[in-house]
Amino acid sequence: MTKATAQDVLRINCLTPTVGVITAIREESSDVKTFRISSLDGLKPFTPNPGQLGMLSLPAIGEAMFSITAQEENSIDMAIKATGHLTDALHQLEEGQQVGVRGPYGNGFPLEYCQGKDMLFIAGGIGLAPVRSMIDYCVKYRENFGTLTVIYGARSKEDLCFKEDLFEHWPQVKNMNVYVTIDRPQEDWKGHVGFVPDYIKELAPTPKVAIICGPPVMIKFSLPALSALGFSDQDIITTLEMRMKCGVGKCGRCNIGSCYVCLDGPVFTQEQLKKLPAEY
Amino acid sequence: MQILEKSKLDDFLQMLAKHQPVIVPTDVDGLSQYAPYQAQMTLLLDGKPTVSPKGIFLPQTEAIYRFKAQGKNLLIAEMENQQTPQVLFFVRHCDVQGIVCLDKVFMSPEYTDQQYAKKREITTIFALRCNGSKESCFCTSMGVDPEKANPAAADVEVYDLGDQFAFEALNERGEKVLSQAAELLSNQDNVILPPVPERKLQLKTEGLPEKLSTTFDAPIWNDFMFKCLGCGTCTYLCPTCHCFDINNKLRGEDGLKLRTWDSCMFDEYTLMAGGHQPRTGKKERIRNRFLHKLQYFYEKHQMFLCVGCGRCLTKCPMNIDISKFVQQVMKEESR
Numbered sequence A: 001m002t003k004a005t006a007q008d009v010l011r012i013n014c015l016t017p018t019v020g021v022i023t024a025i026r027e028e029s030s031d032v033k034t035f036r037i038s039s040l041d042g043l044k045p046f047t048p049n050p051g052q053l054g055m056l057s058l059p060a061i062g063e064a065m066f067s068i069t070a071q072e073e074n075s076i077d078m079a080i081k082a083t084g085h086l087t088d089a090l091h092q093l094e095e096g097q098q099v100g101v102r103g104p105y106g107n108g109f110p111l112e113y114c115q116g117k118d119m120l121f122i123a124g125g126i127g128l129a130p131v132r133s134m135i136d137y138c139v140k141y142r143e144n145f146g147t148l149t150v151i152y153g154a155r156s157k158e159d160l161c162f163k164e165d166l167f168e169h170w171p172q173v174k175n176m177n178v179y180v181t182i183d184r185p186q187e188d189w190k191g192h193v194g195f196v197p198d199y200i201k202e203l204a205p206t207p208k209v210a211i212i213c214g215p216p217v218m219i220k221f222s223l224p225a226l227s228a229l230g231f232s233d234q235d236i237i238t239t240l241e242m243r244m245k246c247g248v249g250k251c252g253r254c255n256i257g258s259c260y261v262c263l264d265g266p267v268f269t270q271e272q273l274k275k276l277p278a279e280y
Numbered sequence B: 001m002q003i004l005e006k007s008k009l010d011d012f013l014q015m016l017a018k019h020q021p022v023i024v025p026t027d028v029d030g031l032s033q034y035a036p037y038q039a040q041m042t043l044l045l046d047g048k049p050t051v052s053p054k055g056i057f058l059p060q061t062e063a064i065y066r067f068k069a070q071g072k073n074l075l076i077a078e079m080e081n082q083q084t085p086q087v088l089f090f091v092r093h094c095d096v097q098g099i100v101c102l103d104k105v106f107m108s109p110e111y112t113d114q115q116y117a118k119k120r121e122i123t124t125i126f127a128l129r130c131n132g133s134k135e136s137c138f139c140t141s142m143g144v145d146p147e148k149a150n151p152a153a154a155d156v157e158v159y160d161l162g163d164q165f166a167f168e169a170l171n172e173r174g175e176k177v178l179s180q181a182a183e184l185l186s187n188q189d190n191v192i193l194p195p196v197p198e199r200k201l202q203l204k205t206e207g208l209p210e211k212l213s214t215t216f217d218a219p220i221w222n223d224f225m226f227k228c229l230g231c232g233t234c235t236y237l238c239p240t241c242h243c244f245d246i247n248n249k250l251r252g253e254d255g256l257k258l259r260t261w262d263s264c265m266f267d268e269y270t271l272m273a274g275g276h277q278p279r280t281g282k283k284e285r286i287r288n289r290f291l292h293k294l295q296y297f298y299e300k301h302q303m304f305l306c307v308g309c310g311r312c313l314t315k316c317p318m319n320i321d322i323s324k325f326v327q328q329v330m331k332e333e334s335r
């Protein structure tokens, strides 16, 4: 797995962000917004690998780690759910707001390992945010991967994130299948209804590399479903979230056993997780 | 080696203080700690200060950067690092080892913390070889050599000869500082060093990290469940505990981003924005602290993140004792 190199973040102080500017804000769902961020000179603040993280701050309020959902030539995107003090404040912002950014942090998805393989992406709710960077990558370098399958679920139609990708962009991609489900029936919803773990059982995908991310209950019930279908622990890849302050393995708080999620994660295989204490 | 009459210590320190600030162990408001040297100050030359020297390199509160948030605009400016050299005096070998532990964290190859690294760069460290051992000292069990300070952090070794001090420069930086007071020093070969007294507390630690890797769900942790108050004294006094929080100080639109000591013994330490708490109770927090010191850090760096200084066990209001814990774990092995 690749790591952020020293050059990527070499600054006078590894805890000091640079100033970026929010160039676009998109409403994804009732409580998720995507923020597009460039540097002050209109460039990409830093170049993350799929699955890597970035620190975003409103210095007077706080700073937190978010997954980078997408990147363009001159910007990075972060999809953020309003869950607390900082994220609520971020949701109040308008375009043109300047923010602090630093990164990229963490290991990212194992790109080399995934090369040439069939890929299954499973996500629930805001869990599609970290997974999306990898889907984007596979779509961009389509020839380097086998079939692409997405299984995505949310509580309701309103809670679905990245609708354009789900319903317009991805279904157009060659050999890519997108399955979307919501928890309960809704009047104008013609798609699948039910929980993600059940949908996995129903679709019964053949074993491949699975990248799975979502609420703990979804993960909890999806893992046995995947194992029953013959997915190996090495091929079940997930991302973890812990409280983070520094992002560089110093403040101490994101450890799980001898791993620091900010350095050695956030991406772990099921095989790796089984060796760590269940303290996350 | 270079010899200094003890009666000349004050002159010696004053002479050095002309060249750079000198930091010494002393009493401030009844609490022994490291503080800037002033003439005629009473120094603490027996034992070690209650407060470890880690704050010299990782201050309890330190500004990381300045910012100004004005409407949609944001300015961020680096703080200037202290550039002038300083000398840190009389650091016991356990605390020297503590600094080596902090180096592993703050000067790791992936990310060097420039503020920390700068302070290490400008500080010449005089170690002081042990001349006594307290009931609570178990440094030798944790890989500390009481005969020889870890040269990865110590620049000069100081030996207490009774009426004299003997100085031995361990590198060029140490030599340079000693040369500032050359006229007070006399060269002497074949100095006879007093023996270092045996540690009263000796623990078996061979194979401890491996042993601990199987204890995560063991009942031994239940002993701590109700006892700990979560006061954080242990982590504040510990020379190796390095966890920090990042806070703000605001005055209108101007702000300072501060790094402040934090403690893994506090509930909010790992509490997430959505309310999720991966380490739910005192048992889980003590377990993480002990395992971090005795297993996790060892797995990464092949050294313990505990130097056996005994501060935490003597100052814990609930007598939670990491040395007893080690003994208990190792005892269970032999059964």
Ligand code: SF4
Pocket (backbone or CB within 6 Å): B227, B228, B229, B230, B231, B232, B233, B234, B235, B265, B315, B316, B317, B318, B319, B320
């Ligand atoms: S000093 Fe003792 S009571 Fe206080 S947090 Fe540490 S272990 Fe708990």
Ligand code: SF4
Pocket (backbone or CB within 6 Å): B234, B237, B238, B239, B240, B241, B293, B305, B306, B307, B308, B309, B310, B311, B312, B313, B322
């Ligand atoms: S854990 Fe306790 S004995 Fe060990 S270095 Fe820290 S304060 Fe000293």
Ligand code: FES
Pocket (backbone or CB within 6 Å): A243, A244, A245, A246, A247, A248, A249, A250, A251, A252, A253, A254, A255, A260, A261, A262, A263
């Ligand atoms: S966020 Fe500070 S150690 Fe990981």
